Amino acid sequence: MTEKTAGQGAAHEAAAGRRRVYLDHAATTPVRPEVAEAVTRHMLSEYGNPSSVHSLGRAAAAAVEEARERVARLMGARVEEVVFLSGGTEADNMAIRGVVTASGKSRPHVVTTKIEHHAVLHTCEELEREGLAEVTYLPVDGTGLVDPGDVARAIRPETVLVSVMFANNEVGTIQPVKEIGRVCREKAVPFHTDAVQAYGAVPIDVDEFGIDLLSVSAHKVYGPKGVGALFIRKGMNVRPLVFGGGHERRRRAGTTNVPGVVGFGVAADLAAREIEERAAHLVPLRDTLVRGVLERVPFARLNGHPTRRLPNNVNLSFEYVEGESILLSLDMKGIAASSGSACTSGSLEPSHVLLAMGLPHEVAHGSVRMTLGTGTTAADIEYVIETLPPIIERLRAMSPLYAAAVAQRGRAGRP
Amino acid sequence: MYNEKVLDHFNNPRNVGELENPDGVGEVGNPVCGDIMRMEIAVEDGRIKDIRFRTFGCGAAIATSSMVTELVKGKTLEEALAVTNRMVAEALGGLPPVKMHCSNLAADALHKAIDDYLSRAGAAAADLGAGERAPAAAAAGCPDPSADPCPGCCGKIGRERGDGPPPGGETPPAG
Numbered sequence: 001m002t003e004k005t006a007g008q009g010a011a012h013e014a015a016a017g018r019r020r021v022y023l024d025h026a027a028t029t030p031v032r033p034e035v036a037e038a039v040t041r042h043m044l045s046e047y048g049n050p051s052s053v054h055s056l057g058r059a060a061a062a063a064v065e066e067a068r069e070r071v072a073r074l075m076g077a078r079v080e081e082v083v084f085l086s087g088g089t090e091a092d093n094m095a096i097r098g099v100v101t102a103s104g105k106s107r108p109h110v111v112t113t114k115i116e117h118h119a120v121l122h123t124c125e126e127l128e129r130e131g132l133a134e135v136t137y138l139p140v141d142g143t144g145l146v147d148p149g150d151v152a153r154a155i156r157p158e159t160v161l162v163s164v165m166f167a168n169n170e171v172g173t174i175q176p177v178k179e180i181g182r183v184c185r186e187k188a189v190p191f192h193t194d195a196v197q198a199y200g201a202v203p204i205d206v207d208e209f210g211i212d213l214l215s216v217s218a219h220k221v222y223g224p225k226g227v228g229a230l231f232i233r234k235g236m237n238v239r240p241l242v243f244g245g246g247h248e249r250r251r252r253a254g255t256t257n258v259p260g261v262v263g264f265g266v267a268a269d270l271a272a273r274e275i276e277e278r279a280a281h282l283v284p285l286r287d288t289l290v291r292g293v294l295e296r297v298p299f300a301r302l303n304g305h306p307t308r309r310l311p312n313n314v315n316l317s318f319e320y321v322e323g324e325s326i327l328l329s330l331d332m333k334g335i336a337a338s339s340g341s342a343c344t345s346g347s348l349e350p351s352h353v354l355l356a357m358g359l360p361h362e363v364a365h366g367s368v369r370m371t372l373g374t375g376t377t378a379a380d381i382e383y384v385i386e387t388l389p390p391i392i393e394r395l396r397a398m399s400p401l402y403a404a405a406v407a408q409r410g411r412a413g414r415p
Numbered sequence: 416m417y418n419e420k421v422l423d424h425f426n427n428p429r430n431v432g433e434l435e436n437p438d439g440v441g442e443v444g445n446p447v448c449g450d451i452m453r454m455e456i457a458v459e460d461g462r463i464k465d466i467r468f469r470t471f472g473c474g475a476a477i478a479t480s481s482m483v484t485e486l487v488k489g490k491t492l493e494e495a496l497a498v499t500n501r502m503v504a505e506a507l508g509g510l511p512p513v514k515m516h517c518s519n520l521a522a523d524a525l526h527k528a529i530d531d532y533l534s535r536a537g538a539a540a541a542d543l544g545a546g547e548r549a550p551a552a553a554a555a556g557c558p559d560p561s562a563d564p565c566p567g568c569c570g571k572i573g574r575e576r577g578d579g580p581p582p583g584g585e586t587p588p589a590g
Contacts, residue, residue: 320471321471322449322450322471322472322473322476323473324473324474325425325472325473325474325476325477328417328422328425328474332422332426341449341473342448342449342517350449360447361446361447361448361449362446362447362449365446365449397431398428398431398469398470398471398477399469399470399471400442400451400452400453400469400470400471401446401451401471402471403469
């Protein structure tokens with residue numbers, strides 16, 4: 001794997017005419033050549049509609065079922081429990097709204113957390129606005145962990161669903177999913193988890209973890225955009241979001257996105273084979289990056305949990321500088337990253353995740369997320385470790401807050 | 416997102432730093448919002464002889480700070496007071512709409528520095544044609560400056576949190 005993906009990286013660099021280091025794999029990933037090949041084949045030659053009776057249709061249906069099996073296997077689910085849809089966002093919408101509206105309770109209650117992806121948070125807020133559900137948003141600790149005890153205490157007789165993400169997309173913290181699953185089992189409340197970031201990155205088994213609904217997305221695991229899946233445990237009553245034909249066992253109407261689904265299947269199969277190899281490649285690079293930057297830059301911190309975190313996630317805060325200006329500077333050096341600052345979130349508030357973890361606004365504004373991928377090399381990480389500290393230094397030299405802070409705290413001091 | 420000129424001022428900002436004995440100092444924004452601009456001016460014979468800035472903020476915040484120092488260096492105080500945030504954005508060839516309010520406060524920081532100079536010098540702003548100044552928020556392209564909290568305003572954060580003045584203190588919320 002390493003050799004092949006390193007080759008890809010080099011080709012990418014050569015094409016751009018300068019060094020390019022893509023560290024935004026939590027946003028999206030490049031598709032693997034095997035995936036692209038399967039997608040192309042199902043667009044150009046095997047283009048049948050799986051609902052058709054003729055042989056081209058039957059071949060497409062068989063390809064979709066093969067993909068379903070591959071996607072199911074990577075989460076320990078049964079084939080018939082996986083529904084294909086347009087992506088992680090639709091999966092989250094369907095899981096939450098579908099359970100709430102099918103519950104039959106007069107005042108359904110949902111337990112979730114303050115650090116969920118907007119696909120979960122905004123769905124919950126919308127259900128509250130529509131008067132369809134009451135929602136409890138649980139806090140997290142300074143490392144982004146949810147306390148399973150809090151989940152237990154929040155559950156009440158009207159609770160119809162607990163939704164806690166598997167791993168956070170911004171800071172990479174992996175939740176105590178098994179413990180939360182156990183709490184839900186004891187209280188007989190269905191458990192949904194948004195596993196968009198965790199799927200294919202860490203081992204997941206829906207039975208072992210007590211998960212009843214699980215959202216995944218293809219493009220985070222080197223598959224195509226516009227396709228995802230929702231695991232719905234057998235026996236769960238979930239009302240569809242989209243009505244029409246009887247596709248996906250009447251759970252999700254609309255002609256199946258065959259190229260996307262097949263590509264997802266190939267990506268899931270590759271992830272299943274490589275999951276350990278990928279983690280073994282990513283974790284040392286991740287830790288080298290964190291250590292390398294923190295050793296060179298004062299007034300910086302790692303956000304999220306030091307060890308219970310996704311193999312590819314680095315999230316750092318640099319005090320006295322603002323995230324967007326760091327991203328712009330990195331981009332000019334060919335490094336693609338993201339930030340939790342207000343400027344980059346498209347709102348006035350910095351990242352809701354960092355604020356929920358107790359970071360002050362001004363520190364959250366100076367956060368940078370770098371998410372590594374299978375194609376990331378040791379040389380890439382070295383380049384970032386060399387490039388980032390002078391950028392922070394330059395921006396701090398411009399910052400009116402920095403001079404005052406240095407006078408107060410001493411130059412080398414750690415917060 | 417940003418044009419070449421903005422990126423140039425971001426990468427090679429003009430007049431960064433501080434003056435040894437500034438005649439006037441002005442600061443706007445606050446760290447909670449993610450933007451803070453500090454301008455220092457040296458005044459001689461009613462003209463801005465020298466100017467320096469320091470800015471904590473996004474690309475637009477840094478570029479507008481740099482541009483305003485270029486626009487007013489060597490100008491009379493009257494001329495400098497007539498410079499609006501909108502003029503700074505125009506001189507940069509435009510800013511993305513979302514940046515027009517929050518990060519486009521450099522002229523406000525400059526005006527504060529001039530006001531500071533004038534109050535130190537005991538002069539009245541009115542004598543210098545300050546009446547021609549447009550209200551800061553309107554000049555910045557604020558969607559609705561009369562609304563409270565202003566929908567485009569960073570100051571909203573401090574107010575909503577209701578935990579008193581933001582860290583760093585004396586600086587009022589921008590806009």
